[in-house]
Amino acid sequence: MSTPRSAHRPTAVRKFALAAVAAVAAARVLTGCAYEEDICNTGEYPVMTVGGTGSACVRNEEQPPEGYVRYPEGKVPLKVDDTWDVYWRTHTLDENGKIIDAP
Known part of the structure; x- marks a missing residue:
């Protein structure tokens, strides 16, 4: 008996989400977390x-x-x-x- 195709989606979604998180983390490391948030807005x-x-x-x-x-x-x-x-x-x-x- 085979597993329905939709049963694999949660795993695929989870893998995609983990890949996205890893990409963001890698980008922060590569840029040295150079982004600095201003205390106040312009003006x-x-x-x-x-x-x-x-x-x-x-x-x-x-x-x-x-x-x-x-x-x-x-x-x-x-x-x-x-x-x-x-x-x-x-x-x-x-x-x-x-x-x-x-x-």
């Missing part, structure tokens, strides 16, 4: 919560919303996981603008 700047590690993006022509402030000059995260993005995960600003350890 926006990042802001942080006062006394916490939250952040948001604000349109360039707008002021930060209540409870948020601009990052200190020269310490603005621009890309996900860049030096300042990592730094601000464990630091924040108090209500006087002083850098403190995050709670």
